[in-house]
Amino acid sequence: MTIRREKAVGGGLGRREFLAAGAAALAFAIVKPQSVRGAEANSKIEIGLIGCGGRGGWIAKLFQENGNYKFVAGADYFEDKVKTFATKFGVDASRSYTGLSACKKLAESKLDAVVIESPPYFHPGHAAGAVEAGRHVYLAKPPAVDVPGCTLVAESGKKATAKNLVYLIDFQTRADPIFREAVKRVHNGDIGRIVSGEAVYYCGFTFGNAEFDVKDPEVRLRHWTVDNVLSGDIITEQNVHALDVASWVIDEAPVRAVGTCGRKAKKGSGDLHDHFAVVFTFPGDVIVSFASKQYGEGWDDIGVRMFGPRGTLDAHYFGAVSIKGSVPYAGGTMKNLYTEGAVANIAEFHNSIVNKKYDNPTVAPSVRSDLTTILGRTAAYKGGPVTWDEMIKANEKLEFDLKGLKA
Ligand SMILES: NC(=O)c1ccc[n+]([C@@H]2O[C@H](COP(=O)([O-])OP(=O)(O)OC[C@H]3O[C@@H](n4cnc5c(N)ncnc54)[C@H](O)[C@@H]3O)[C@@H](O)[C@H]2O)c1
Numbered sequence: 001m002t003i004r005r006e007k008a009v010g011g012g013l014g015r016r017e018f019l020a021a022g023a024a025a026l027a028f029a030i031v032k033p034q035s036v037r038g039a040e041a042n043s044k045i046e047i048g049l050i051g052c053g054g055r056g057g058w059i060a061k062l063f064q065e066n067g068n069y070k071f072v073a074g075a076d077y078f079e080d081k082v083k084t085f086a087t088k089f090g091v092d093a094s095r096s097y098t099g100l101s102a103c104k105k106l107a108e109s110k111l112d113a114v115v116i117e118s119p120p121y122f123h124p125g126h127a128a129g130a131v132e133a134g135r136h137v138y139l140a141k142p143p144a145v146d147v148p149g150c151t152l153v154a155e156s157g158k159k160a161t162a163k164n165l166v167y168l169i170d171f172q173t174r175a176d177p178i179f180r181e182a183v184k185r186v187h188n189g190d191i192g193r194i195v196s197g198e199a200v201y202y203c204g205f206t207f208g209n210a211e212f213d214v215k216d217p218e219v220r221l222r223h224w225t226v227d228n229v230l231s232g233d234i235i236t237e238q239n240v241h242a243l244d245v246a247s248w249v250i251d252e253a254p255v256r257a258v259g260t261c262g263r264k265a266k267k268g269s270g271d272l273h274d275h276f277a278v279v280f281t282f283p284g285d286v287i288v289s290f291a292s293k294q295y296g297e298g299w300d301d302i303g304v305r306m307f308g309p310r311g312t313l314d315a316h317y318f319g320a321v322s323i324k325g326s327v328p329y330a331g332g333t334m335k336n337l338y339t340e341g342a343v344a345n346i347a348e349f350h351n352s353i354v355n356k357k358y359d360n361p362t363v364a365p366s367v368r369s370d371l372t373t374i375l376g377r378t379a380a381y382k383g384g385p386v387t388w389d390e391m392i393k394a395n396e397k398l399e400f401d402l403k404g405l406k407a
Contacts, residue, residue, distance in 0.1 A: 045136075045353060046111040048073035048095075050103045050126055051118030052085035055140060059117060059170075060089055062342055068350045072111050075102035076118075077221055077405070099406040107133040113166075113353070114138070119224040120145050120232050121400055124152035127167070131156045136166040138349050142240045142370045143169055143363075145232035146398045147391060150367045150374070157363030166352040169366035172341020173245050175348065178321045178332045182313060183249055190327040191308030194286050199246040199304045201239040201292040209268035217404045226270030229398045235261070235276050235380070236373040239292045241317060243376070244369035245304045246280075246288055249313060253368050254280040254288075256387040259380035265295035278376040290376060 047069045049056050053076070063069045073095040076082040086096045097105040103126045107114055113136035116126050124144045127137050137160065143153040153169075160167035173179045186194070207225040214220060224230035231237040247253065259278030266274040275293040282288060302317035311325020317337055323329035334340075351357070371391070378396070379386040 044068055044070040045113055045350065046070055046072045047113045047115060048075065048106045048109070048111045049085060049089075050075045050106060050114055050116045050130075051122075051140075052076040052081040053117065056115070056117035057085055057088070059115065059342055059346075060085065062339070062346055063115065064089065066343075066346050066350065069113075069346075073097070073106045073109055075106040077102065100402060101407055104129050107135055112136060113349075116140060119221070119230045120237055121149075121224070121230040121398065124149040124156070128152055128156040128159075131160045131163065131165060131167065134163065134165065136160075136349070136353055137168070138345070139167070139169045141169060141171055141244075141366065142232060142236050142373065143366050144370055145229065145236055145374075147371065147374060147395050148397045150371050151395075153370075154363065154367045157360050157367075160363075161358045161360050164356065164358050166349060166358060167360045167363055168345060168349045168352065169362040170342060170345045171241070171244055171362065171366060171369075172337050172345070173241065173315075173317060174248060174362065174365070175341045175344035176334070176337055178334070179245070179315060182315060182321050182323060182329055182331055183245075185323055185327070185329050186249055186306060186308075186313050187251065190323055190329070191306065191311035191313060191325055193284070194250060194306050194308050196287040196289075197246060197249070197304065197306035199242040199288055199290045200301055201234075201242045202299050202301045203238070203294055204297055204300065205266065205295055206238070207272070207294075209266060212269045214269050217401065220400075221405070223270060226268065226272045228271045228273075229400045231272070232373070232398070233261075233273055233377055234292060234294045235273075235278075235377045236370065238294065239276065239290075240369055240373045241302050242292070242304055243290065243372045244366070245315060245317075246290070246306075247369045247372050248365055249304065249306050249315075250282050250286055250288070252283045252286075253388060254282050254372055254375055256281050256385055257375045257379040258385040259290075259376055260383055261377075261380035273380075276376065276380050278380055280372070280376065 052074050071089040074082045074085045074091050075097040079098045082096045107130040114130045115138045117140050120142050127139050130137050144150045157167050212219050257280045261273040261276040263273045274295045278290045280288045304315045306313040313323050315321040320333045322331035375391050
């Protein structure tokens with residue numbers, strides 16, 4: 001399958017195929033409610049957590065608080081992680097799975113949906129396996145770390161639609177009403193045709209500076225956040241939040257990128273870079289300068305600014321969202337988008353399951369922004385220009401040697 005630089009309007013499809021897919025999804029909607037597991041108005045959706053670490057445990061509580069879900073299974077490579085989760089959420093030991101096959105065992109056990117909060121390297125395979133087993137999928141960002149992974153996510157998103165399954169990728173900004181309204185106004189032409197923009201992700205030493213044995217695959221797995229293969233590096237794993245908003249606003253994939261990156265302040269094991277600077281060219285010669293850092297103190301921001309002849313969109317994950325110019329939009333300030341965005345996505349996941357909405361509109365834009373980060377990373381590693389088409393053609397796979405890990 002090829003991923004073209006086309007408008008991301010649904011499941012990785014082009015606009016025309018999307019309209020056809022929409023008609024097919026409507027036809028699917030005529031099935032009797034009882035024939036879809038978990039769709040009965042008063043029954044809870046039986047759900048399993050794959051990846052029982054920090055985000056997994058945190059988001060499981062939000063699923064529980066939603067009131068429409070019941071955790072019945074957990075899967076983690078490590079026993080200690082799944083045990084902690086199982087104890088807290090009342091999951092039976094017989095439904096707590098460990099090792100590399102944990103995800104498959106969970107997906108093939110009796111449940112309706114899975115929440116995937118494992119390291120990004122595993123996301124495409126974990127999600128594809130769940131769709132194969134007929135489960136709805138709620139997937140953490142970033143969907144993948146490389147082009148083949150993005151292709152698999154796009155394909156399993158389409159497969160989910162064809163199998164009457166919901167597949168939601170959890171980006172908080174795209175669930176927020178103020179972000180949505182601001183982007184809609186830009187799409188309506190309120191700032192004029194976008195000429196250029198900027199996207200930034202500045203933070204401190206998010207993942208610490210620990211020293212560990214990088215030759216031990218289990219130890220590497222524990223420290224996946226500072227491992228470029230398992231995480232995709234900071235540009236894909238973290239900075240995707242900013243580049244997702246940029247590509248959403250422009251509503252295109254970039255044509256090419258040129259960039260650089262380095263590691264000067266970060267200490268400890270692992271090969272994570274601590275800063276990136278990339279210039280993206282989008283169709284119509286729209287230039288977006290992107291910069292990120294993951295070290296130091298004194299300045300944090302996840303922000304996007306887009307400039308047109310009539311106005312400026314100024315949008316911040318932890319701050320205000322507004323449009324200034326001839327057609328202003330006062331917008332508002334994010335109170336707690338980190339939590340509220342996830343709460344909204346969890347509610348939408350349930351809403352989509354019970355109302356049989358299988359168009360899965362988060363998949364295509366998430367794959368597009370993920371590939372945008374991969375383009376930036378490829379250009380930065382090379383220290384020269386790379387086009388989108390070259391990146392797709394190269395189809396480079398990041399490889400993690402699983403030898404020595406428990407099945
Ligand atoms: N704002 C956001 O959307 C947001 C915030 C934080 C994390 N995340 C995402 O959530 C995911 C998890 O991040 P985290 O911070 O919870 O990391 P974490 O290390 O705390 O948790 C990951 C868990 O996955 C487990 N794991 C590793 N390999 C596995 C495998 N093959 N099968 C099953 N389990 C495996 C680990 O043992 C660990 O318990 C990442 O994709 C991350 O980018 C998203």
